[in-house]
Amino acid sequence: MARDTTPGDEREDHMEGDGNDSATSRRGLLRAAAGATVVGAASTAGCLGVTTPADVAAQNEVTGNVAHFVGPSWLADNREDVVVLDARDQANFRTERIYGARRVPFDAITAQESTDAGVVPDTETIADAFGDIGVSPEDDVLVYGASVGSRVTRTAFALAVLGHDGDIHALNGGLYGWNGRIGTGDRNRIAPTEYDPDPAESVWVTREWLADRVGAVEGENPGLVDVRVPEAYLGAPGSDALDSDHDRHGHLPGAVGIHWVGNVSGRRMTEPGRLIQLYEGEAELDRTGTVVVYGDENVDPTSTWLSLRAVRFEDVRVYDGGFGEWANVEGDRGRYPVETATSVVIETEGSVGGDDDGGDFSCTG
Template sequence: MAPDSTPGDGTVGDAGSDGTESDPAPASTRRGLLRAAAGATVAGAASAAGCLGVTTPADVAAQNDVGGNVAHFVGPSWLADNRDDVVVLDARDPERFREERIYGARRVPFDAITSRESTDSGLVPDAEAIADAFGEVGVLPDDDVLVYGASVGSRVTRTAFALGALGHAGSIRALNGGLSGWNGRLGTGDRDRITPVEYEPDPAESAWVTRDWLAERLGTFNGDGPGLVDVRIPEAYLGAPGSDALDPDNDRHGHLPGAVGVHWVGNVAGRRMTEPGRLVGLYENRAELDRAGTVVVYGDDNVDPTSTWLTLRAIGFEDVRVYDGGFGEWANVEGDRGRYPVETKTSVVVETEGSVGGDDGSGDFSCTG
């Protein structure tokens, strides 16, 4: 595996004299000693914590481990066992990345992996720009990849989706609990020594849908046709007059006809994914989505919907797609708006409970992961 790099950051952090990233001895040593003292097993760590009345890094890591029949999400123990076999990508902003990160992690510019291109049918992921961004940090199509952030928020899931949209052949995983759950080696500063590679995308067009694809299926959603989920906050979904949740850049407010509203924050409990049984109840029982059918998710942009995209895939939904143009494209379409109607009267909102831990300070999205 090539050394790690963060091309394009333009700021040199605490790099060592040989050009490699620094390993912050106090923090990593403290974590290492605590991990060793906690014992070789999770049971031993839990027992020691109960006796001492303290929580060790090993306890936190164990709390974020993922069990059961869940795809894509893994815990810190899995990463510790497989660290040498995966490329680790950091989805946070450059400042947080330089301050502290999993040792050897690489950061992909977030603007690049959210880029879109215009087609006659509507906006779609810009596969070439996204592929170039991954290639710049040395990711190859057959690499097994793990993505982490401050939590399992939408920056993490957008990075995972960007790989999926490229037709990435390697596995794609997200770290449950984010950086705070990791009790292994840490690094700081910038890295400049990864050799860029050419990432040849094989776009997986089944990962997304276009504006016209949706328009052709109006009247069938959540009935005879695909499932359709609006992941925005309920006030935005309902087009509530005067609500701060309404995007002032949109000409129209409401939702796509037939969509069910399930706010994406219900996927997250602090820094972890919501308990899988609750997620199954939320999406299969309450939202009445068919795990064997096609389900499309959308929001105002193309970031937050990817949380629901990855969550549904993790709990066994077979065909989940993102409307990459988002409600912003649909609401502001020029020309025949009758073909792209917005609805407010017929509304189905499924209440969710969730909270998102971690903040990278970007301020660009409702969750930074």
């Protein structure tokens, strides 16, 4: 089925734009190409390599025992029952989006607050942000972006932080994999709602929580995953990957380095079997134990958080303060050690697709 770029969305409490832009014209051409393909082989002579929107959607389906990630057909079947959230920036949202989607105020959902135990998610600010776009705690939600990158997973994590009661889904393939209705242009404001959070502190950890456990006796030390590039994890002298604002470089003792892009293959999640091999086989993480993921900040680690949850790791948490907080802590730094001597880097082969270029629908014969 080709995309429908019908402007307007009377079912929602807002209106889509008029759709008279280059993106809408391009979608019209895609519909024409897809229609010609559906007619039959005779109409596509010399065009055996053509790819239709339906083909792209099929490539992004999700099967098997995978949590959270769903394919385009799932959304098509459940569109009336879920709130669709767009995690991209405003410019891309205005150009084209899934029909009826609401844009996530990304700066707000990454908000943090300082406590005696360390930096933690600012649940009040995050709750207000979702309430402002009409999301209620009981809503089933689907999040999408240009791919399944860290903006999407941070949005899913932010909902989990609030103790969201509804189901949380991420669209495999992002907007590129969707072959349903598309909206464009400006919109009126959605009626806000009151989001009353019930913070789920079991999905994040603090600096002090880690300090009590890092280097503890065997059985008490959580599995640690550093999601930064290997050069940052290793504290490689002179590397451009090192943050000049950090007082110390390296990683938390016992952490294994697995760059987060290994979770993504283009616009799709990495094949689940590979994720299990990567994290359980090669990194030897215990799927029944506690696993803590961290990076330099609080966005990229959520890709690993959601990927591990997707393949049924039971207790995965994010250190929201990140390595930046740990490396620059004041006071007794012996309580917050940084390590470089012992290092374990697991090689990954991931790539993140960011440009929604529509794929290859050309027919050159």
